[in-house]
Amino acid sequence: MLSFTQRVRDVFTREERHANISQQAQDLIPPRSSSGRKGRVNVTNDSALRHSAVWACLRLRADLISTMPVDVFRRVNGQQLEVSKPPVLINPGGDNCDMQEWLYSTQVDLDRAGNAFGLITERNGRGLPNRIELLPLNEVTVVYRGGQLSYRVGSETFDPADIWHEKQYTVAGLPYGLSPIQYAALSIGEYLSIQDYATDWFDGNAIPAAILKNNEKTVDPAKAAEAKARFKATVDSGDVFVHGKDWEYTPIQAVDSQTQWLEAKRYGLNEIARFFGCPSDLIDAAVGGSNMTYASITQRNLQFLIMNLGPAIIRRENKLTKLTPSPQYVKLNSDALLRMDPKTRAEMNEIKIRSRQLTPSESREQDNLPPYTDSQLAEFDRLFGAPNRTPEPKAATS
Known part of the structure; x- marks a missing residue:
């Protein structure tokens, strides 16, 4: 009988796995219906940025990590000595993309999609990358076929040695990181649907269904359709509908569950904050009655650094260390956060x-x-x- 490990290995060698990171969330939320009333929104890495909490979480984390000084050290006789940084840690994307911009862009991709990709276009004499040009998420597909990993950028296939792939939120057996937006798609979709509903309401397109009733006589279907068409044509253009005493217009009031969208929108901010690893109070989304008081701003920042940013910083340091020759190592100076x-x-x-x-x-x-x-x-x-x-x-x- 084959062992569990052998069975898993056989599965991986037989199957081909494709993952386009930017498209993962689309399959979780069905697209809008073609009828008059709108269905659920289509949540992607780009459309999710319309959610204010998603934008705030990504901005906060990327702002802080990208502005931490990048230092390179090595140990000599047990002492830590700072050494000069290689070009890839100064202008990793060339003259038009310095280290801060490069760190910000990759951190946004890591936090929203669990992956960041770059094409290695230049190497130094030791074979280490000298330049890494970042790739848009929607152009990269991770391919796992016959136990071999490769990357497809557009229509061209690249070996792993030519692609800079940084991962976050990994699980065993997958060659790529999990996407928070994919798993938060329902919460994000609910929030964006509420936004669209509110916009349509104030634009006049979401007026509740109503009854247009003739109190004087019975109206056959043809006459009813004609009256409905006349009424809609007049109201949609913002004009006044004129009728005699025979017609009566009665709006149907929205039920209580439909009028709670403001409350749902407010609590949706906290749910997104949990998905993206940001305390609600730091993105101005704390629910009333749940605020915490800290002795000083330093104490608050220290908790945020330890509980939320610390693991991400360590992962980034380990990955950036691979850009330097051994035994050098990279450290992000987090003292800037603890001002x-x-x-x-x-x-x-x-x-x-x-x-x-x-x-x-x-x-x-x-x-x-x-x-x-x-x-x-x-x-x-x-x-x-x-x-x-x-x-x-x-x-x-x-």
């Missing part, structure tokens, strides 16, 4: 100076100030007295 308020920063620097972890000149440099001059030090001595110094021990006398 403290002025009072907290001053108190922290004072503690570091007293414990000799930081010099006054280094502390002033953080505030973009030059080191103290001799005249400034003399003025401090005049105002506050010379600093206490430990007297030197006297020499022993015989």
Whole structure:
């Protein structure tokens, strides 16, 4: 009898798997119907950006990660020393795409589709990439055939060695990452449908169904159709419908479940925030009564860094390290996210100076100030007295 591992291997060698990342979400939500009333919206990586919470989550995460300084280090005799960055970590996409733009674009693709792709167009003498031109998601298809992985860009097929593929939200057995938009398609589709319904309502196209009744006589189908056509032609153009005492127009009021779209829209923001790893309060989507209070902005940012951004940063560091020769490694400097308020920063620097972890000149440099001059030090001595110094021990006398 074949083992489980052998059976799985046989399945992978027999079947061909294709995955176009940008089209995955379309299959979960049926398209709009062709009737007068609209059906569910078609959710894709692009249409999902109409959702304000999706846009806010992607922007927040990409803004922060892309603006973290990229540093390269190596260890010498157990000490961490910073080394110069290779060109691919300065302008990875050439002169028209610096590192910040490159990191932002790839982070947006990772967070919305679980994958980011680039074509390696230039290498250095060690065979490492010197230039990686990013590819749109809708042009890339991941192909797994006969146990071999390849990538199709448009109509051209590339080997994995020629494609930069960064993954997020991976599961065992799949050569690509899962797409949050694919699994949040129902929630996103509900929100976008509410948006369209509200727009149609205020445009006048979603007036509730009504009854146009003749109180004087029975109307045969032909006359009813004629009256309906006259009424719709007049109302749709914004004109006034004129009739005698025989006709009575009665709008059918929307049921309570149909009038809750505002509430559903508000709670939909929190659901999307969970899919995309952003606390609701950071995208201004917190529901009333659920706000949390933090002692300082530093404490709030620290929680966001540890619980939400930390794992993504580590994955990106590991992937970027592969662009540098061993034993060098890449670190994203997350200190920029932990900027403290002025009072907290001053108190922290004072503690570091007293414990000799930081010099006054280094502390002033953080505030973009030059080191103290001799005249400034003399003025401090005049105002506050010379600093206490430990007297030197006297020499022993015989």
